[in-house]
Amino acid sequence: MYKWILAWRYFRKRPITLLAVAAVALCVFIVVVVMTVMNGLVEEFRQKNHRYVGDCVVSSDSLVGFGYYEKFLETLETQPFVTAASPVVRQVGLLTQPGANWNIGIEIVGLDPALHARATGFGDSLHYRKAAPELAFVPTYEADGEGCIVGIDLMPNRRLPEGGYSHEAEPFPMSLVVSSFPLNIRGGLARAGTDVVSSRTFYYSDDSHTGLVKVDGNTVYIPLATAQTLCGMDSPVRRINEISIAFASGVSLAEGVRRVEGLWQAHAAAHRDLPGGDLFDHVRVESWQQNRRSVIAPMEKEQAMLLLLFLMLGVITVFIVFVVLYMIVSHTSRDIGILRSIGVPTSGVAAVFEGFAALTGVVGAGVGLAGGCLFLWRMNAIEGWLYEHYGWQLWDRSIYAIGEIPSQIDLPLVASIFIAAVAACLVGGLAPSVKAGLKRPVETLQVSQI
Amino acid sequence: MSVILKASGVQKSYRMGKATLHVLRGVDISVKEGEFLVIIGASGSGKSTLLHILGALDRPTEGLVEYEGISLNALRGRKLDQFRNKTVGFVFQFYHLLNELNVLENVIAPAMAGVGTLGWLAVRKRTINRAEQLLEQFGLKDRLRHKPYELSGGERQRTALARALINQPRLLLADEPTGNLDSRTGSGILESIESLHRAGQTIVMVTHDERIAARAGRVIRLSDGVVQNVNSSV
Numbered sequence: 001m002y003k004w005i006l007a008w009r010y011f012r013k014r015p016i017t018l019l020a021v022a023a024v025a026l027c028v029f030i031v032v033v034v035m036t037v038m039n040g041l042v043e044e045f046r047q048k049n050h051r052y053v054g055d056c057v058v059s060s061d062s063l064v065g066f067g068y069y070e071k072f073l074e075t076l077e078t079q080p081f082v083t084a085a086s087p088v089v090r091q092v093g094l095l096t097q098p099g100a101n102w103n104i105g106i107e108i109v110g111l112d113p114a115l116h117a118r119a120t121g122f123g124d125s126l127h128y129r130k131a132a133p134e135l136a137f138v139p140t141y142e143a144d145g146e147g148c149i150v151g152i153d154l155m156p157n158r159r160l161p162e163g164g165y166s167h168e169a170e171p172f173p174m175s176l177v178v179s180s181f182p183l184n185i186r187g188g189l190a191r192a193g194t195d196v197v198s199s200r201t202f203y204y205s206d207d208s209h210t211g212l213v214k215v216d217g218n219t220v221y222i223p224l225a226t227a228q229t230l231c232g233m234d235s236p237v238r239r240i241n242e243i244s245i246a247f248a249s250g251v252s253l254a255e256g257v258r259r260v261e262g263l264w265q266a267h268a269a270a271h272r273d274l275p276g277g278d279l280f281d282h283v284r285v286e287s288w289q290q291n292r293r294s295v296i297a298p299m300e301k302e303q304a305m306l307l308l309l310f311l312m313l314g315v316i317t318v319f320i321v322f323v324v325l326y327m328i329v330s331h332t333s334r335d336i337g338i339l340r341s342i343g344v345p346t347s348g349v350a351a352v353f354e355g356f357a358a359l360t361g362v363v364g365a366g367v368g369l370a371g372g373c374l375f376l377w378r379m380n381a382i383e384g385w386l387y388e389h390y391g392w393q394l395w396d397r398s399i400y401a402i403g404e405i406p407s408q409i410d411l412p413l414v415a416s417i418f419i420a421a422v423a424a425c426l427v428g429g430l431a432p433s434v435k436a437g438l439k440r441p442v443e444t445l446q447v448s449q450i
Numbered sequence: 451m452s453v454i455l456k457a458s459g460v461q462k463s464y465r466m467g468k469a470t471l472h473v474l475r476g477v478d479i480s481v482k483e484g485e486f487l488v489i490i491g492a493s494g495s496g497k498s499t500l501l502h503i504l505g506a507l508d509r510p511t512e513g514l515v516e517y518e519g520i521s522l523n524a525l526r527g528r529k530l531d532q533f534r535n536k537t538v539g540f541v542f543q544f545y546h547l548l549n550e551l552n553v554l555e556n557v558i559a560p561a562m563a564g565v566g567t568l569g570w571l572a573v574r575k576r577t578i579n580r581a582e583q584l585l586e587q588f589g590l591k592d593r594l595r596h597k598p599y600e601l602s603g604g605e606r607q608r609t610a611l612a613r614a615l616i617n618q619p620r621l622l623l624a625d626e627p628t629g630n631l632d633s634r635t636g637s638g639i640l641e642s643i644e645s646l647h648r649a650g651q652t653i654v655m656v657t658h659d660e661r662i663a664a665r666a667g668r669v670i671r672l673s674d675g676v677v678q679n680v681n682s683s684v
Contacts, residue, residue: 001570002555002562009550338546341507342560342613343535345528442508445546 003348006335007355010328017360020324020425024364025371027317028421031310032372033379035413040406042303048211049292051121054086056257057291058264058283059242063091064187066279067237068271075263076245081256083246084118086111089227090241094179095154095220098201106154107219108180110227110240113137113149119244125208127152127167137223139203141173146226147205148176153217155207163393163403165209174204178220182232185239185276198230214295237276253287261285314424321428325357329436336436337444350437357429361422369418376407451482454620454652455504460513462499462675473499475675476513481621486647487654488666496675497656498625504654505538505623506530535564539614543626545606547598547613554594557581557612564617577616584612588642604635611642615651622646624655628662640665 011017060066069087076085089110096103114134117123123133126149128140137147152158158165179199181189202222210216222230224240233239247256268280289296329336339349375382383405386392394405462474473496481487481504491497502508503515506522515522517537525533534540539560547556561577562570585591588608598606607627614622624643628636640662647653647667655666663669671678 001567002559005555006548006550013550334546335548335550338548339559339563341505341534341540341542341546342563343531343533344563345531348563440508442502445507445542 002339002344003351003355006352007359010332010352010356011359011363014328014331016324016327017356020321020360021364021367023320024317024361024421024425025368027313028365028368028417029372029375031313031417032369032414033375034306035310035417036372036376036409037379037406038303038306039410039413040408042299044211044406045299046289046296049296050288051124052210052212052215053288053291054120054244055247055253055288056245056260056285057242057288058245058260058285059291060279060282061284062187062279062282063241064183064185064279064282065089065233065239065241066283067185067239067276068267068274069240069243070238071271072264072267073243075267076243076260079259079263081248081251081259083248084115085246086116086119086244087224087240088116088242088244089224089231089233089239091180091183091227091231091233093181093220093231094197096177096179098175098177105218106178107215108178108227108231109219109221110224110231111221112224113221116244119246121210122208125210127207127209128171129206136206136221139173139205140170142203145175145203146200146223148178148202149206149208149221150176150204151216151219152207152209153213154220158207165207167207171204171206176202176204176220178202178222178230180231182230184232185236185279198232200226200230212295237274239276239279253289257285257287314420317421318424318428321357321360321425322431324360325353325429325432326435328356329353329432332436333439333444336439337441340439340441341445346437348437349439350433353433353436354426354429357425357433358422360429361425364425365418365421368421369414373409373414376409379407380404451484453480454483454518455481455654456516457500457504458514458516460500460503460510460515462496462503462508463511473675474503474510474513477672477675477677479670479677479680481652481654483620483652484647484650485652486644486665486667488663488669489654489656489672490658490660490663490669491672492658495672497658497672500672501623501625501654501656505540505621506533507540532564535560536617537620539617539619539622541607541610541614541622541624541627543629545598545603545610545630547606547609549598552595552597553585553590553601553609554578554581556598556609557585557616560613561616581612581616584615585609588612602635603631604638607631607635607639608642611639615646620652622651622653624653626657627655628657628659636662 073085073087076082089108091108093106093108094103095106113122113136117133123130126133126136129136136149139145139147152165158167160166177199179197182198183189208216208219208221228234228238245260264283264285268283271277272280336349383394457477457479460474460477461472464471464473477500489497489500499508503510506525509523517533522533548559551559558577558581561573565573582594585594588611590605590608590612593601593605598609601609627643628639631639643653643655644665657663669681
C-alpha cells in the first residue's frame with residue numbers, strides 16, 4: 001500500500017512531474033492526430049479503389065484483351081455468390097474537341113453503365129445520373145447523339161478553390177472527339193500502314209467522380225459496344241480487357257476470388273482451342289486489393305514509414321521519462337534510505353518509482369488522448385475557419401482530391417496508443433527504479449545528514 | 451539475561467582514493483536482552499558506524515555480527531529486509547521521516563512494508579490502533595494528520611520513536627536521538643526511552659553526552675574505532 005501512497009504523493013508534489021506528463025501528453029497528442037488522419041486517408045483511398053473496380057477483377061495484362069467472355073458472364077450470373085459482373089474495355093486514347101488545336105492522352109473505358117453500377121461504385125460516382133445510371137450515356141441536349149462520361153478533373157472550371165466541385169443544373173452542350181489505336185487479335189495495330197487512328201465524336205452527358213486523381217483526370221467512359229468498335233475489339237470475336245465482379249453479402253473476399261478462379265480456369269480450358277483462345281494466357285483473377293496493389297502500396301508504405309517515425313518518437317518519450325525519473329530518484333535518496341532502513345525490500349522501492357512512472361504514463365496519455373480527440377472533433381472546423389480568414393488549408397483542395405480531413409476516431413488505435421504510451425513510461429522508469437531499489441541505506445542517510 | 455546481539459572483531463574501513471580510513475578497528479561487544487546499553491564516544495569515534503552495523507544497515511569490512519546465533523553478515527535479500535523490518539527499530543538523530551506521509555502514515559509504514567497489499571488489509575485496523583496508542587503515549591494524539599514539516603523537533607523524534615516500535619522489535623537502536631534537540635525536549639525523549647526500557651525493551655543507544663550515558667544500564671566507551679572500557683552504571 002505504501003508503494004501506491006508514495007507514488008501518488010511524489011507524482012502530485014514534484015513540479016518536474018509536470019514536464020514528464022506534458023512530454024507524454026504531447027507525444028500522444030501528435031500520434032493520435034497524425035495516425036488518425038493518415039489511417040483515415042489510407043482507408044479512404046483503399047475504399048475508393050475498392051469501389052472503382054468491385055470485389056474481384058478478371059483482367060488481361062495485354063491491351064489486346066480476351067474474347068469469349070459472354071459465356072463466362074452467363075456462368076457468373078448463375079452463381080449465388082455473385083451479385084453482378086460487368087465487362088469493361090480499357091484502352092489508351094486521345095481526347096480533343098472538334099476544331100480544337102489540342103489533344104490529350106486519356107484512358108478510354110467502355111462499359112455498360114447500369115451493369116457496372118451494380119458491380120462497382122460507378123453509379124455513385126456520377127453526378128447527373130446517379131439515380132439512373134442506365135441513362136448515363138444519354139445526352140439531354142442531343143437526342144440522337146451518343147453520350148460520354150468524363151472524369152471530373154478533365155472538365156474545365158469544375159474544381160472550387162476551397163474544395164468540392166461546381167455543376168450546372170444540366171450537362172452543358174459539349175462535343176468531344178475520342179480517338180483510339182485499334183489493335184487486332186494478334187496484338188498488332190489493326191490498320192497498320194493506313195489511317196491508324198480511329199475517332200468518333202461524343203456528347204458530354206455526365207461526370208464521374210471516383211476520388212482517384214489519376215482516374216478522374218484521365219478517363220472518358222463510353223458505351224461498351226462503341227468502345228469495342230472504336231478500339232478494334234469487335235472482330236473476329238468481341239473482346240474486352242476485364243470483368244468487374246461484385247460478391248453477395250457475407251461472401252469472404254478470399255473465398256469469392258477462389259471460386260471465380262475455379263470458374264475461370266474451367267471456362268478457359270473449354271475455349272482455349274478456339275481462335276484467340278491463347279489470349280487467356282494473359283488473364284488473371286485477382287481480388288480488388290491485388291488488382292490495385294500498385295496504386296495502394298505506396299500509400300501503405302508511407303503509413304508504415306510514419307509508424308516507424310512514431311516508434312522513434314516513442315524512444316524519445318522513454319528517454320524523457322528516464323531523465324525525469326533519474327532526477328527524482330536522485331532527489332529522493334533520503335526517502336529511499338529511510339524506506340530501506342525500515343525493511344522495505346529492493347522490489348518495494350523500485351515499485352514506488354515504477355508506480356510513479358505508470359502514473360506519469362496514465363495521466364500524460366490520458367491528457368494527450370483527450371486533447372487529440374478534441375482536436376480531431378473540431379479539426380475540419382478549425383481548418384475551415386483558417387481558410388475563411390487566412391486562405392490557408394492543410395491540404396490545398398485545388399491540388400489534393402480530398403473532401404474533409406479524416407477525423408474518425410478509431411477506438412482500437414486510440415487504445416493501442418494509450419497502452420504504448422504507458423508501456424513507454426514503464427520502460428523509461430525501469431532503470432531509475434532499479435537503481436533506487438539497489439541504493440544502500442547507510443550511504444543515502446549519511447549523505448542526507450550532511 | 452541472554453545475549454541476543456554479539457559483535458566479534460568488527461572492523462570497518464573506507465577507501466579514500468589511495469588511502470584507507472579505518473573507522474572501526476576490531477570491536478567486540480554483546481547486547482543482552484532487556485538491557486539499556488549506551489555507546490559513547492567523541493565525534494568520529496565510529497559509534498554511529500557501529501550502530502549501523504549492529505542494525506544491519508551496513509556491513510563490516512571484517513568481523514562478525516550475530517543475532518541470536520545467526521550471522522547478520524550472511525543475511526541477504528528478503529531475510530535482511532525482514533530483520534530490518536521486524537527485529538530492529540531504528541531512531542536517527544535527524545528523525546528521517548518521510549515528508550510525503552503524515553504522522554500516522556509514517557508510523558505505520560514499517561508495518562505496511564512487512565506485508566503485501568492483501569496482508570495489509572488483514573492487519574490494517576489492528577496496526578492503526580497500535581499506532582494511535584503509541585502516538586497517544588508519546589503525546590501526539592492531536593498530530594496524526596500533520597506532515598513532518600508541521601511538527602517541532604521533539605514531535606518529530608517522538609514520531610520516529612513510535613515508528614521504530616510499531617512492529618514490536620526485539621532491538622531498539624537509537625543514534626543520538628537527542629542530538630538535534632534542546633535539552634528540555636531531549637530530556638523528554640530520554641524519559642520515553644527509559645520508560646520503554648523499564649517495560650522490557652532492549653535498547654542500544656549512541657551518544658556523545660556523558661549525562662545521557664549516565665542514565666544507561668551499561669556504557670561502552672569507543673575511541674578511535676576501538677572499545678576503551680565498559681562500565682556498568684547499575
